[in-house]
Amino acid sequence: MAVEEITRNAIKALLYEVVTNPKPGLVDPVDVGSHPDMNVYLFIDSSLSLKSYFRQAAKIGADFSGQDLRQMFEQLRQAGIKAEEAMFTATNSVNTHKGAIFSLGLFVCASSYCQNSHQDEFEVIQQMTKGLVERDLGKKKDTAGEKQFLQYGKGGVRAEAEAGYPLVRDVALPFLAQTKGELNARLLDTLMKIVSEIEDSNLIKRAGNIEVISWAHNQAKKYLALGGYGTQAGKHFMLELNSIFKEKNYSLGGSADLLIITIFMALQRGIL
Ligand SMILES: CC(C)(COP(=O)(O)OP(=O)(O)OC[C@H]1O[C@@H](n2cnc3c(N)ncnc32)[C@H](O[C@H]2O[C@H](COP(=O)(O)OP(=O)(O)OP(=O)(O)O)[C@@H](O)[C@H]2O)[C@@H]1O)[C@@H](O)C(=O)NCCC(=O)NCCS
Numbered sequence: 418m419a420v421e422e423i424t425r426n427a428i429k430a431l432l433y434e435v436v437t438n439p440k441p442g443l444v445d446p447v448d449v450g451s452h453p454d455m456n457v458y459l460f461i462d463s464s465l466s467l468k469s470y471f472r473q474a475a476k477i478g479a480d481f482s483g484q485d486l487r488q489m490f491e492q493l494r495q496a497g498i499k500a501e502e503a504m505f506t507a508t509n510s511v512n513t514h515k516g517a518i519f520s521l522g523l524f525v526c527a528s529s530y531c532q533n534s535h536q537d538e539f540e541v542i543q544q545m546t547k548g549l550v551e552r553d554l555g556k557k558k559d560t561a562g563e564k565q566f567l568q569y570g571k572g573g574v575r576a577e578a579e580a581g582y583p584l585v586r587d588v589a590l591p592f593l594a595q596t597k598g599e600l601n602a603r604l605l606d607t608l609m610k611i612v613s614e615i616e617d618s619n620l621i622k623r624a625g626n627i628e629v630i631s632w633a634h635n636q637a638k639k640y641l642a643l644g645g646y647g648t649q650a651g652k653h654f655m656l657e658l659n660s661i662f663k664e665k666n667y668s669l670g671g672s673a674d675l676l677i678i679t680i681f682m683a684l685q686r687g688i689l
Pocket residue numbers: 493494495496497498501512513514515516517518519520522560561562563573574575577615616617618619622623668669670671672674675
């Protein structure tokens with residue numbers, strides 16, 4: 418698959434995620450959730466501002482010929498820092514896609530690398546990010562991820578990357594592959610499958626406590642047990658949950674990012 422096709426799948430994944438609705442606490446075309454500073458148009462602007470970054474990420478993967486994949490990650494990170502600037506310029510300093518620049522950037526780069534090396538993307542990401550938690554965390558406490566590592570010992574998105582995103586590989590992608598019917602319901606149910614297992618640092622930060630994680634896991638499990646969005650009971654539960662998230666000002670930015678990656682990998686593998 419060529420660089421241009423991989424880039425198109427990355428942008429498509431960002432847009433598919435944001436139009437999926439109703440997502441609890443997240444921005445979609447119907448509702449801005451717990452994000453009064455954002456709307457769906459801002460996400461479209463943000464997504465398009467990242468096109469040249471994803472093209473660059475794919476080129477880095479296609480061109481890399483070294484042995485140590487951590488060097489490929491270093492090249493990607495430099496591009497990612499510039500992409501964050503482009504995103505903040507496009508959104509007037511609102512953080513729409515910081516997590517996606519990191520996580521989707523890794524998948525785009527790894528997928529492109531795998532076109533030549535015929536390795537597995539998830540294993541390539543493990544090699545790219547080996548030692549990241551130890552190198553990055555435990556020193557500063559500026560961001561939610563850095564604070565939560567010191568407070569709770571949770572490695573957040575960095576630990577997820579170092580483990581090769583097992584929640585996407587072993588849970589979300591197989592789940593999406595076996596769903597049927599309307600795409601919006603398939604993607605909403607996949608999001609809730611992710612929520613049923615993730616430790617989302619965005620949610621922990623919004624709630625100000627770690628107990629919110631088991632609450633969110635239980636809510637997502639109840640929704641899935643009702644049969645998901647394709648059932649009246651599941652739909653009703655989801656609308657209620659969205660109201661609760663908005664009332665409490667909760668959000669699920671990390672879960673949205675994992676849905677984006679799941680969609681991207683599903684497009685790459687012909688599942689979508
Ligand atoms: C490694 C970085 C991603 C940056 O790390 P940083 O320490 O700056 O950020 P973290 O707090 O660790 O957040 C990482 C973002 O990853 C998403 N996320 C959270 N949990 C998970 C998870 N379990 N698995 C996967 N992904 C996860 C999440 O992104 C989404 O939420 C964002 C908004 O959240 P937040 O930042 O907490 O909050 P605010 O901006 O204040 O917004 P609100 O509270 O108002 O909602 C949103 O962007 C979603 O995308 C986490 O935010 C990487 O950026 C990095 O390496 N930074 C250093 C500079 C660099 O090298 N950049 C280039 C990277 S290639």
